[in-house]
Amino acid sequence: MIRGMRSLAAIAAITLSAAGTAGAAEATISKDLTATLALLGVPCDQVVSSQRLGDNDYLATCKDKNSYRIYVNPKGRVVAEKR
């Protein structure tokens, strides 16, 4: 019984830890996307969610619910396209 509880605790700990790491990574990406949009002059108070579409290619959703695809074009320029 005790072993079972310990195992559950361990699983819970690992799950929580992984969730925390993923959350931090997501926050870092959102921050990067928010800064990128600001530098590009796109009105976006804050990126609230993002989806990775590929290398340096993201779909970001702003607080105002507008979405932008942010990617590096073949010329090496970072571009934000409204979706």
Place this chain on the structure above:
Amino acid sequence: MKGIVLAGLRTTVLLALLTAAGCACSERVAQAEPTGAGSPKDKPAAATTPGSAPPATPSAAESPPPAEAPAETRKPRATAEPSPKKDTRTAALEKPAAEPLDLAALEKRLRETEAIGTLTKLTLKNQVDDLLGRIEAHHDGTDKASLTELRQPFDLLIIKVLSLLQDRDAALAGAIATSREAMWGVLSDPAKFRSYLNQNRG
């Protein structure tokens, strides 16, 4: 029975601690993000390019930067000398001119800093390259924009970089702010600018 209760308590305490730790992490990230909008570690690209590390004009907006070189400024105060304030200010004003401009080092630090995200660094690099292109055109005579007009985008770029760095890499922000005029000195002088470009392209 007692054993089971104790084990249950331990589990609860463990979960509570882990949850608290996770929340603390999230809070740190959240706090860092606001600044992040301007954030940015990876200006390396920007630093790499002449424009990124550009030296802005010493306007009122720039006066804050000197404060960014706190390390140096604080040291004098720590000595508790007679008139520390005057000495500190004087030192802060004189140092920029005295310190040699190491664009390569600044560029490397910008590339390696974690204060700026990858996409942000790339965006800054694009903008730095654009500015360098304009300055090159100016020196070639193909762009009629005056140096005074080119100084404005240079200053804006510096401000962007500083805003991205100031909260997460204050040391680098201070170094860039201190090198601002020296960078502009390189950009605005045709001979120095070409030499810089040749070094980077070569």
